[in-house]
Amino acid sequence: MIVEIVISFFLVVSGLFGLVGSFGLIKLRDTMQRLHAPTKATTVGVGGVLVASMLYLALVEESFSFHEVMITLFLFLTAPITAHFMAQTHIRMRVDRNELPPTQRDFGWSLFDEPPEMDPAPTKDTAKDTAQGN
Amino acid sequence: MITYAIFFAFGCYGLGLLMNLWRLARGPGRADRILALDTMVINVIALIVLYGIWQGTAVYFEASMLVAMVGFVSTVAYCRFILRGDIIE
Numbered sequence A: 001m002i003v004e005i006v007i008s009f010f011l012v013v014s015g016l017f018g019l020v021g022s023f024g025l026i027k028l029r030d031t032m033q034r035l036h037a038p039t040k041a042t043t044v045g046v047g048g049v050l051v052a053s054m055l056y057l058a059l060v061e062e063s064f065s066f067h068e069v070m071i072t073l074f075l076f077l078t079a080p081i082t083a084h085f086m087a088q089t090h091i092r093m094r095v096d097r098n099e100l101p102p103t104q105r106d107f108g109w110s111l112f113d114e115p116p117e118m119d120p121a122p123t124k125d126t127a128k129d130t131a132q133g134n
Numbered sequence B: 001m002i003t004y005a006i007f008f009a010f011g012c013y014g015l016g017l018l019m020n021l022w023r024l025a026r027g028p029g030r031a032d033r034i035l036a037l038d039t040m041v042i043n044v045i046a047l048i049v050l051y052g053i054w055q056g057t058a059v060y061f062e063a064s065m066l067v068a069m070v071g072f073v074s075t076v077a078y079c080r081f082i083l084r085g086d087i088i089e
Helices: A002-027 A036-060 A067-094 A124-133 B002-026 B030-055 B060-084
Strands: none
Touching: A002 A036, A002 B002, A002 B030, A036 A067, A036 B002, A036 B030, A067 B030, A067 B060, B002 B030, B030 B060
């Protein structure tokens, strides 16, 4: 009975989190605001479903497996990466570069400016060229 | 009791998918559409796992793992295509 209550609690809470995440996607005003809702609330919702699934299979069906942990780890690792890429895409497509704050460095935003020249590390080819030159 | 909770979660994620579809059709920029597609992938993963709980089997975890990987790779590939002009340099 307690097991059923705990599993149902996880399922209901995760469903509410998923609904909040998807509702934020249509409710919030700006793209940068909209980026917050799905990448955080929906990820927690899927995590809740996976915890409920793990508890159900372990306690009711009595067959524990690590697949849920793998899916949870994968989702929690990839959600920030996709959010970062989508923010980069938005800045590149929609934001005027003059509106961005200065970077307080010698070079500007890496999305718009080329990366600064690094000191070239001595490679085999350049070493051979200098040897031939001498 | 678990059955009712599963049905509630099914309803929540199905409604969430409809909202994502609205944002996918409406979204003013490409970033919004990529975001809507990524959220749809995450909601579909949740639906597959819920169906696995409902059926009481662990068969569907491979399917949800594959959907998660394909969704991540497709999102990153689309963003890189917009940012750089090609995917593999």
